[in-house]
Amino acid sequence: xxxxxxxxxxxxxxxxxxxxxxxxxxxxxxxxxxxxxxxxxxxxxxxxxxxxxxxxxxxxxxxxxxxxxxxxxxxxxxxxxxxxxxxxxxxxxxxxxxxxxxxxxxxxxxxxxxxxxxxxxxxxxxxxxxxxxxxxxxxxxxxxxxxxxxxxxxxxxxxxxxxxxxxxxxxxxxxxxxxxxxxxxxxxxxxxxxxxxxxxxxxxxxxxxxxxxxxxxxxxxxxxxxxxxxxxxxxxxxxxxxxxxxxxxxxxxxxxxxxxxxxxxxxxxxxxxxxxxxxxxxxxxxxxxxxxxxxxxxxxxxxxxxxxxx
Amino acid sequence: xxxxxxxxxxxxxxxxxxxxxxxxxxxxxxxxxxxxxxxxxxxxxxxxxxxxxxxxxxxxxxxxxxxxxxxxxxxxxxxxxxxxxxxxxxxxxxxxxxxxxxxxxxxxxxxxxxxxxxxxxxxxxxxxxxxxxxxxxxxxxxxxxxxxxxxxxxxxxxxxxxxxxxxxxxxxxxxxxxxxxxxxxxxxxxxxxxxxxxxxxxxxxxxxxxxxxxxxxxxxxxxxxxxxxxxxxxxxxxxxxxxxxxxxxxxxxxxxxxxxxxxxxxxxxxxxxxxxxxxxxxxxxxxxxxxxxxxxxxxxxxxxxxxxxxxxxxxxxxxxxxxxxxxxxxxxxxxxxxxxxxxxxxxxxxxxxxxxxxxxxxxxxxxxxxxxxxxxxxxxxxxxxxxxxxxxxxxxxxxxxxxxxxxxxxxxxxxxxxxxxxxxxxxxxxxxxxxxxxxxxxxxxxxxxxxxxxxxxxxxxxxxxxxxxxxxxxxxxxxxxxxxxxxxxxxxxxxxxxxx
Numbered sequence: 067x068x069x070x071x072x073x074x075x076x077x078x079x080x081x082x083x084x085x086x087x088x089x090x091x092x093x094x095x096x097x098x099x100x101x102x103x104x105x106x107x108x109x110x111x112x113x114x115x116x117x118x119x120x121x122x123x124x125x126x127x128x129x130x131x132x133x134x135x136x137x138x139x140x141x142x143x144x145x146x147x148x149x150x151x152x153x154x155x156x157x158x159x160x161x162x163x164x165x166x167x168x169x170x171x172x173x174x175x176x177x178x179x180x181x182x183x184x185x186x187x188x189x190x191x192x193x194x195x196x197x198x199x200x201x202x203x204x205x206x207x208x209x210x211x212x213x214x215x216x217x218x219x220x221x222x223x224x225x226x227x228x229x230x231x232x233x234x235x236x237x238x239x240x241x242x243x244x245x246x247x248x249x250x251x252x253x254x255x256x257x258x259x260x261x262x263x264x265x266x267x268x269x270x271x272x273x274x275x276x277x278x279x280x281x282x283x284x285x286x287x288x289x290x291x292x293x294x295x296x297x298x299x300x301x302x303x304x305x306x307x308x309x310x311x312x313x314x315x316x317x318x319x320x321x322x323x324x325x326x327x328x329x330x331x332x333x334x335x336x337x338x339x340x341x342x343x344x345x346x347x348x349x350x351x352x353x354x355x356x357x358x359x360x361x362x363x364x365x366x367x368x369x370x371x372x373x374x375x376x
Numbered sequence: 377x378x379x380x381x382x383x384x385x386x387x388x389x390x391x392x393x394x395x396x397x398x399x400x401x402x403x404x405x406x407x408x409x410x411x412x413x414x415x416x417x418x419x420x421x422x423x424x425x426x427x428x429x430x431x432x433x434x435x436x437x438x439x440x441x442x443x444x445x446x447x448x449x450x451x452x453x454x455x456x457x458x459x460x461x462x463x464x465x466x467x468x469x470x471x472x473x474x475x476x477x478x479x480x481x482x483x484x485x486x487x488x489x490x491x492x493x494x495x496x497x498x499x500x501x502x503x504x505x506x507x508x509x510x511x512x513x514x515x516x517x518x519x520x521x522x523x524x525x526x527x528x529x530x531x532x533x534x535x536x537x538x539x540x541x542x543x544x545x546x547x548x549x550x551x552x553x554x555x556x557x558x559x560x561x562x563x564x565x566x567x568x569x570x571x572x573x574x575x576x577x578x579x580x581x582x583x584x585x586x587x588x589x590x591x592x593x594x595x596x597x598x599x600x601x602x603x604x605x606x607x608x609x610x611x612x613x614x615x616x617x618x619x620x621x622x623x624x625x626x627x628x629x630x631x632x633x634x635x636x637x638x639x640x641x642x643x644x645x646x647x648x649x650x651x652x653x654x655x656x657x658x659x660x661x662x663x664x665x666x667x668x669x670x671x672x673x674x675x676x677x678x679x680x681x682x683x684x685x686x687x688x689x690x691x692x693x694x695x696x697x698x699x700x701x702x703x704x705x706x707x708x709x710x711x712x713x714x715x716x717x718x719x720x721x722x723x724x725x726x727x728x729x730x731x732x733x734x735x736x737x738x739x740x741x742x743x744x745x746x747x748x749x750x751x752x753x754x755x756x757x758x759x760x761x762x763x764x765x766x767x768x769x770x771x772x773x774x775x776x777x778x779x780x781x782x783x784x785x786x787x788x789x790x791x792x793x794x795x796x797x798x799x800x801x802x803x804x805x806x807x808x809x810x811x812x813x814x815x816x817x818x819x820x821x822x823x824x825x826x827x828x829x830x831x832x833x834x835x836x837x838x839x840x841x842x843x844x845x846x847x848x849x850x851x852x853x854x855x856x857x858x859x860x861x862x863x864x865x866x867x868x869x870x871x872x873x874x875x876x
Contacts, residue, residue, distance in 0.1 A: 117496045152549070161566070
């Protein structure tokens with residue numbers, strides 16, 4: 067059953083990734099802006115433009131370019147950047163560690179903030195604690211990263227001098243971007259934990275646990291939280307996918323050399339191969355994380371059986 | 377044996393002493409960039425940041441002085457015939473950073489590579505006037521042209537790369553080897569670049585920080601020592617009040633303008649374009665929006681350019697005159713001229729466009745402002761899908777730009793006459809200027825042309841934006857360049873704390 071589930075998820079994932087690759091390839095060729103124009107400027111003669119188009123393979127019909135691209139892809143050849151002339155594999159390998167580092171750190175920050183806030187808001191429902199936790203969550207969701215980032219820099223780097231302003235130089239440089247990125251996610255997660263906890267608080271098993279004389283803390287953390295985390299895990303899986311796909315604004319604000327800033331630069335320059343490869347990388351990580359989330363869901367809740375209706 | 381040991385001991389002691397007496401490795405200078413250099417190969421690089429970094433890494437045959445006349449850099453030249461230029465390499469120049477000497481063969485190899493259409497160099501187009509390149513001896517290079525071109529030396533501004541590395545297909549784009557005042561040390565990642573100043577091995581780190589606010593915060597925190605340009609005026613004003621940093625300004629030549637379509641029923645009318653010119657209060661915008669960091673422009677070339685026109689009448693701010701001109705064109709408050717104004721999505725450009733929209737509205741022009749991402753905007757402009765747009769010409773050195781922008785044969789894709797401006801008079805002036813045998817005659821034709829353009833107004837000139845260099849107080853010795861290059865880093869130094 068498990069193998070069948072894995073195969074079916076793998077095939078679905080492959081279809082999704084293929085769909086994304088096709089969509090990105092054709093959309094990129096449809097949007098206005100030509101890489102040759104960006105590279106040569108207007109001063110280029112038609113002959114030079116044609117020469118460069120030929121050198122880049124852009125003189126071929128789009129469907130021919132697509133077939134060639136897919137053929138290269140089947141051999142794991144992502145191509146070469148039009149602009150920097152570097153192999154895209156190298157570019158991605160350079161940028162991915164930074165993105166993974168930031169994504170995981172932001173998720174940790176989010177969980178560290180969201181779990182206590184969500185539990186507090188649920189346990190102290192209707193009190194000032196609940197209002198405060200709701201307020202913090204609202205604050206986190208409402209503040210855009212492009213404002214939050216510079217504010218954190220102002221306080222953490224300029225006034226307190228605890229962290230570097232930007233760049234990727236050691237653990238200290240990770241704190242501010244992770245806080246910026248993690249706060250919004252923490253807000254969403256804390257609201258979800260609160261509502262899941264509230265649903266569970268009055269369940270029979272919670273009453274039984276209390277009736278057995280367990281301490282309230284044990285009841286909430288061992289029995290309540292474990293069950294409340296189920297829907298949260300799905301969300302965390304999806305959000306981690308988003309975080310690994312590169313937090314464009316946060317990476318730009320903090321000059322973080324990750325996937326997000328790479329794809330933005332590539333789009334501006336109409337560097338098709340880099341955009342295609344980056345989107346492929348992002349969609350693959352999204353799909354992989356989704357599959358992993360499903361597996362984690364089944365592992366945490368034994369009632370959920372793979373391949374069968376719960 | 378004891379004697380040999382003693383010698384060895386002495387030699388070792390000398391080495392140890394020598395190293396002890398040597399200057400300690402100085403702290404690196406850190407320069408904040410708005411965008412990363414994309415390509416360190418001067419035969420391919422086209423973006424402004426790459427061009428500025430490559431100037432540090434590579435030497436070139438010719439450079440420009442402050443009035444944009446070509447002057448010798450690596451080589452002096454003589455014109456042996458209208459189509460034959462001989463360049464003599466200066467013998468006191470530095471070797472390449474790999475130790476090889478720069479010879480005429482390297483110059484030929486560099487230009488031959490670009491002239492080979494198969495190599496698809498983006499600089500090929502600007503050099504098509506070259507018929508062939510030959511070498512005399514190690515220091516003599518002859519350029520033979522297809523037709524006479526008095527401005528030709530000004531075309532030879534591409535960095536020279538070593539012939540022996542061209543032969544091995546060396547990846548200059550990531551491991552540059554030039555003969556410039558700086559050598560490549562490392563590129564830890566896309567956001568960092570480390571160069572060494574050849575004369576004293578001083579390390580310079582170029583750090584890409586795209587967000588202007590963060591760039592400024594990094595300067596204030598001392599994480600970078602300096603930055604140049606690409607800052608909104610309010611940040612410059614803020615830094616000018618900070619005692620920890622120094623702000624230097626230099627008049628620039630980047631020309632901002634409004635362009636018009638001559639195929640549109642509204643903007644093709646001279647009265648309308650003239651009305652727009654008089655409706656814009658450039659002085660106020662420069663003073664309050666650009667924080668004084670610009671000067672009004674009257675022509676594409678600045679007046680100090682050798683081909684610039686110094687006697688053009690300034691366009692004055694006269695809203696009443698603008699209204700009268702609109703009435704002459706048949707428009708009124710009840711039936712206003714309606715114009716779609718396109719600009720890029722850059723926040724500062726949108727802010728400027730909004731102000732222009734308001735000023736035009738005040739004289740009775742109904743402006744519909746639309747901003748687009750760069751690719752879409754640029755695509756529309758080239759295709760002529762606009763009534764009015766604003767843009768800037770950057771890095772203009774030679775008056776060839778007039779042919780490229782205003783001649784009727786330069787309508788895209790053959791040039792940048794985006795507004796489809798067709799003027800027999802302008803074409804005649806340009807043709808005469810190009811055919812002129814010497815710079816004086818060329819200058820006369822170009823000045824006449826600029827007077828004609830000031831009357832016809834295919835562009836409404838706005839301003840030339842200043843270059844701004846901001847550094848921490850202890851940074852000294854940087855001289856700003858008119859075109860914003862980084863050559864000033866050659867003499868950069870850090871003052872001693874006592875001097876502060």
